Amino acid sequence: MHNSPAFCAGCGGKLKIIFADGRERPVCTNCGLIAYLNPLPCVAAVLVRDSRVLLVKRNIEPGLGEWGLPAGFMEWGETPENSLRREVLEETGLHCDSPRLLTVCSEIIEPYGHVVILGYTAHVNSGEPVPGDDAAEAEFFDLDSHPALAFVTHKQIMKTYLSGVSNPK
Ligand SMILES: [Zn+2]
Known part of the structure; x- marks a missing residue:
């Protein structure tokens, strides 16, 4: 089973895939604890300024080497909106505010497995982007001629943004 742990988090016993609680799951052969597997929550941002969208390489x-929306995993204890602000700042050096949820989608992205992505748009503050963290470049592109996006979910989030834009700010 994908990304299945090998050992029990409760007792350290060996896990075995068996039918439990409605489907096949890793279950501890020692204490019987079920190791539930859950998708990982991520956030991604469509940030548009002067009809240009901010992307990171x-x-x-x-x-690797492809362009995508500024994005990343939520950290434990963060609200999604705070994850978004943090990721955008880490990857682009820019602050954003007033996040608004566009859509939620999911995808299998190796090596992480099943991820759920909360796609936002937000107001991005002034200043030039400076790439950081896991971004090699950060740049604004024309909305109608930007590089292809690395992930299916990022394309879906961008499409949702564009479908709702009658008066881009
Ligand atoms: Zn156990």
């Missing part, structure tokens, strides 16, 4: 896998 990824310097890590997955999607």
Whole structure:
């Protein structure tokens, strides 16, 4: 089973895939604890300024060398909106505010497995982007002629943004 842990988090016993609680799951052969597998929540941002969208060129896998929305995993204890502000700042050096949820979608992205992406748009503050963290470049592109996006989910989020834009700010 994908990304299945090998050992029990409760007792350290060996896990075995068996039918439990409605489907096949890793279950501890020692204490019987079920190791539930859940998708990982991520955030991604469509940030548009003067009809240009801010993208980052990824310097890590997955999607190494490809362009994508500023995005990343939520950290424990963060609200999605705070994850978004943090990721945007880390990857582009820019502050954003007033995040608005566009859509939620999911995808299998190796090596992480099943991820759920909360796609936002937000107001991006002034200043030139400076790439950081796992971004090699950060740049604004014309909305109608930007590089292809690395992930299916990022394309879906962009499409949702564009479908709702009658008066882009
Ligand atoms: Zn156990």
